[in-house]
Amino acid sequence: MASSSHRRRPQQKPDRDFEWRPVRGPLVAVAAVAAVALIVTLVVAFRPDAAAGAAGQDRAVSGSVSDAVTSAAATPKTPSAPKPSTTTPTAGRRTTPSASASVSVHPSAPSATPARRSAAGASSATTTAPAAGRIRPGTSYQGVATSYDVGNGGGACSYGPTSDVMTAAMNTADYETAKACGAYVSVRAASGTSITVRITNECPAPCAVGQLDLSRQAFAKLAPLSAGRIAITWSLLSPATSDTVSIRYKTGSTQYWCGIQAIGHRNPLARLEVRTSAGWLALTRTDYNYFLSEQGTGCGAEIRLTDIYGEQLTVPALAVRPDVVQRTGVQFARH
Template identity: 40%
Template sequence: MSPAPGFVSPVRRALLGMAAAAAVVLATGCQPAVGGGPPEPDPVSTATAASTPGPSSTPTSVPTASSAPSVTPAPSVGPAPSAGPTIGGTAGPGTGASTAPTGPSAPPGRPSVTGAPAPGAPAGPTSVPVTPGRIQPGVVRTGPATHYGADGGGNCMFDRLTDPAMPVVAMNELDYETARACGAYIEVTGPGGTTVVKVTDRCPECGPGHLDLSQQAFARIAGGVPGLVDVTWRLVSPADIGSVQFRVKEGSSAYWLAIQVRNHRNPVVSLEVRVNGAWTALPREMWNYFVAPQGLGPGPFTVRITDVYGEQLVETVNLAPASVQTTGSQFARH
């Protein structure tokens, strides 16, 4: 008996379904997924996924030379030509040796801190205003005069006299003025005459105006009067006495420095040393040395001295303890 219209046997339906599935596989070229999972990704999607490292990936092993252009060093990594001036501009005075760039990267022609010319250093004597002290030019003083066995030594710490007949004086405490009077030349007039003496010592017990003269000086002005006479005295500038001298005290070093000025025609009121491009005044001690308690290094030192008239001389002083250094200059005569 023939089947009714529209009826398909179960066996034939199964065969038709299998034929259709085979046709689909052949048309797409893909294998059916096993277990119903998603289809395997094509090569294009695989390469894309590999180029993006996951959380557990090591970045250095994934990028290639063509995919990491930032690995190539930029020109700014090397020393820039402006590095030298920048460092030099921020370095403080005296620090150029430790902060200035070295080698080819340093800009050509850059002056060092120590090699720079000292601005303002006078080529010759100059003059500046000076604060008046007790002993002033043109002022005549009066007071008593006595005498003692002077030998040229004393508080001013000059050398003892090579000529015992040279007249010297010990200045009273007030006019000694913390050694400012040391080395000054004083013209003394008494009842017996006039003489010029050099201040080499201090008389602590003497009152203002009092001069304690060497015996030779007293004999020249006292007129035979023993012991004590009244005198007048004033500051003078002697004739040729040679050049100014400096003496660096025993024990001076890079860490403690004491400088004395000697053989100056006029009283010295200040001594300065150029430190890091600026003038630094050294305090004067009662024993007539200008002292830098912490020292100023190994030297040599550029030193500027000023006399009571405001004249300034600039000289070089070496760190040579216990030696006298003679210059080629002298203060003007007044």
């Protein structure tokens, strides 16, 4: 007979009023789900291919960020090209300002026409940008005209005696350190009468801006000399001429120092250059209308002349012969 200590006691059925099954069920389910989730997580985490994939993904992301930073630092920023204008100009409308009658307004000079030269000329001719000073082509200036006795025709421009009496002296401002020398000017009086004069002299103060001091002979063609002072308008001309440009070396010129002057040019002269071993050298213009080479550079070498329209003429080398007028056979184009 088995010992009572090993005898199973009959299972006691719990009272239904105190049954805990409904409460125990959800807790067990939650615990089970948590356990399953933990196991799945551990399995996935310890899979070799998963670890490699995660590491590869991290490296890919890291590499992309690094490449992007490196590319941004190494590649300079290129500004975007400006977009072309889509505005269409109005047909027939001028884009350049109209010439003004006021002395204070100086519109740009028109473009140069092809160079002309005489058949005897052996110099080359080219065109460049306009080089006009105060006196501009295509502009009408207002002022007054007075008169003076020109004597033998000499003046500040140093052209020397002349039989031409249709000349004038330009006021200091428009004379502009001899830039006006040799310019041909059309002068019109209030009566409508007009004449053409050549600038050979300077009219100092009290001559005002816009004023021309005409030779008595020229003034008399516009009004009686007794009028003394009349209102005028004047403008630059590029006249017809059969003359050609000449070169004169100043008295005392040598290969060590020289002054060079151009004579007989149709249009006002803007620049005079001499050929040197380093190229063309622009000489300084004096108020007495000579271009000086203080150190003798270029004295006796080729000479290049530029008018206010930008046209250039190259004159072959000339001997340094002081106070001798040497013809070149070339001339600026007419405008």
